[in-house]
Amino acid sequence: MISKTMQDALNAQINSEQASAQLYLAMSAHCEGKSFKGFANWLMVQASEETAHAMKLITFLLDRGGKLELKPIVAPPTDFGGIIQVFEQTLAHEKGITSKINALFELARNEKDYASEITLQWYVTEQVEEEANVGQIVEHLRAVGDQGGGIWYLDSKMGKRGKV
Numbered sequence: 497m498i499s500k501t502m503q504d505a506l507n508a509q510i511n512s513e514q515a516s517a518q519l520y521l522a523m524s525a526h527c528e529g530k531s532f533k534g535f536a537n538w539l540m541v542q543a544s545e546e547t548a549h550a551m552k553l554i555t556f557l558l559d560r561g562g563k564l565e566l567k568p569i570v571a572p573p574t575d576f577g578g579i580i581q582v583f584e585q586t587l588a589h590e591k592g593i594t595s596k597i598n599a600l601f602e603l604a605r606n607e608k609d610y611a612s613e614i615t616l617q618w619y620v621t622e623q624v625e626e627e628a629n630v631g632q633i634v635e636h637l638r639a640v641g642d643q644g645g646g647i648w649y650l651d652s653k654m655g656k657r658g659k660v
């Protein structure tokens with residue numbers, strides 16, 4: 497049986513993953529509104545990955561006999577500025593998620609909750625990948641700027657995510 501502390505922390509993380517999905521959906525719509533269909537696609541795929549992250553934690557919590565307590569999801573903004581700003585905000589958001597995952601991992605370790613620790617290991621690794629991928633997109637965007645042909649080339653590359 498999972499401890500109440502761990503259960504509360506997992507429920508909070510489930511909410512963070514769902515809020516991430518909501519945020520990336522809003523960002524996707526924002527890009528779509530600017531006719532950047534590739535960036536919109538990338539963010540839409542990201543939104544469904546975030547939902548999968550939440551689902552994985554929900555399954556784990558229930559398997560451990562924990563109680564799922566879904567909370568309200570914070571409404572994201574509707575405007576995120578230029579494309580570079582969209583991805584800078586994505587990177588900042590992922591760094592925030594990494595801190596939360598690390599704190600959760602530390603809690604599992606302190607509680608000697610080995611099952612949670614092992615499950616959370618996947619998230620620690622996933623965050624390394626998330627930050628690296630988004631960091632690279634930010635670098636590429638900064639290199640080409642948000643005017644001119646380069647950004648449309650990047651947009652077409654981003655449109656391939658989830659479609660290969």
Ligand code: FEO
Binds near residue numbers: 546549590593
């Ligand atoms: Fe589920 Fe992008 O962190």
